[in-house]
Amino acid sequence: MTSGHWFWWGLTAACVVWYSTITVYVAIRGVMDIKDMLKRLDEKKAESETRAGSE
């Protein structure tokens, strides 16, 4: 194989390995991010409603 072959072979292998790994990791951490995001939005909403009620 030429250096060009090796480069693209290595890059293809890296893509398959990296993408498989990152998908699992992001899938797990992403669920936590969604939960946190919706929780914070709920808290903000409750805060603004309390503020509006007291005014």
Place this chain on the structure above:
Amino acid sequence: MTHFSWLVDGSIVGVYLLATMVAGIMVRKYVGKVEHFLIAGREMNVYLGIASLAATEFGIVTCMYTAQNGYDFGFAGATPGILNALAMFFIGWTGFCIKPLRNAGVMTIPELFQKRYGARIRGASGVVIVLGGLLNMGVFLRMGGEFLVIVCGFDVKYLEVTMTALLLAVAIYTILGGMLSVLVTDFLQFVVMSLGLILVTILILMNIGWERLSEAVTLHYGAAGYNPFLNKKLGWEYVLFNLLLNSAAVLTWQTTIARVLAAKSAKTGQRVYTGTAFFFVCRFLIPGIWGIAALATLAPEVVGTETIRAMPMFLSTMVPVGLMGILVAAMLAADMSTDSSYMLTWGSVIYNDIMAPFRKTAWSEKKGLLWNRAIIALIGIFLLFYGLWYPLPKNLWDYLTVTGTIYLASMSVLLIACCYWKRANNWGAAGAIIFGAVIPVAYLVLQQIPATRDLANAVGPHRSGIAAFAIAAAAMMIGSLLKPGHTDTQTEVERQAMAGGAQ
């Protein structure tokens, strides 16, 4: 004969569509303000950002043109992906432009420009961004429809119906939940899309094998199939233009930069960029491998001159029942995430920047949300009609890069100057916008007129693109230096950037 089974594969696709719609519609209750609708209340964290950015920037259209690049140019066709990844990693790592942009606390890039260049430049930037973005997005629907028709073996008369149904589904959850729906559905779509991409690629590597793929590239293109500089159709112009284009896209492409603006902080936005960077290599190389597999297995007379159809033709007979359902769901996921995000983010520019003069007195949140939803619906209608009558260009990647350049050339120059050049002003900005848009538009027009088509083809999309970037930068410098009475003062953007700004 396609391997698509309505019972097995259709059920997988149906479950995916149902789950997406339910998730997208459920989060609408969290939308109370325009800020929630457009930038998710700036509550997006790193991993959700990575999933959303990756899902948005990979649609069926991406898969089609990157596979076409693989079929037409071999591995060298994946070069733009490497350049894109390098640009994204560098910008994420250094915070170049995106840090001051996020710290300025704006919802769109033109809003930042108003602080430096004034309200007129903000409006003009909005128009250029929307024009370039919508022309670019105009081909998405038809391309997605063509893929599904070929892979699933639908009658071609169902293409329009398929496209309309897909767009309607996306429009419903985007109109209801805005960026929140986009983020949540993007996440789901990232997982489904990735599963399909990985499984099909592994299947190709196992069934066809690396040796046969590289043999096909060597046989058809020789060394030029591995090195873009050796390919006569690519060459240094292709590499340089794609470097400029991808760097500009990372800095200013509305759907990409929306993730930085929706991030919890500038640091989070930077981490989203560095974490997603390598995905852009996969984005070009994985479908590129699919295109090369089509090159290795299909006879040229079967494919014909429309090489964009080679990859779906190949997949329709190679992917087995079951995996076909995952593949179609993955491609639908890819397309829906792209469409929703594109509709939302270009809509955000129309509302936030083009309509800014009509909002001199503050609008209620209710009125703002209503307008944003109406704009997304109108964009959907535009896409439907534009996608139906506009003939698909032969080389899709070239069409996308030329239409993208309409705004990428000028907006990247404006952003860099806004953040780092104290003498930049509205004269320079106006010059950059005009010249940055005129060149790609002129190229597109010349290409359509029979008398000038040869001239346009002689110049080519890459040289005209490089010229657009160079002339936009020159116009910014000359215009800014020509304006009388300008003093070197620290701008509000710079002050906020230095201070850390609104997080």
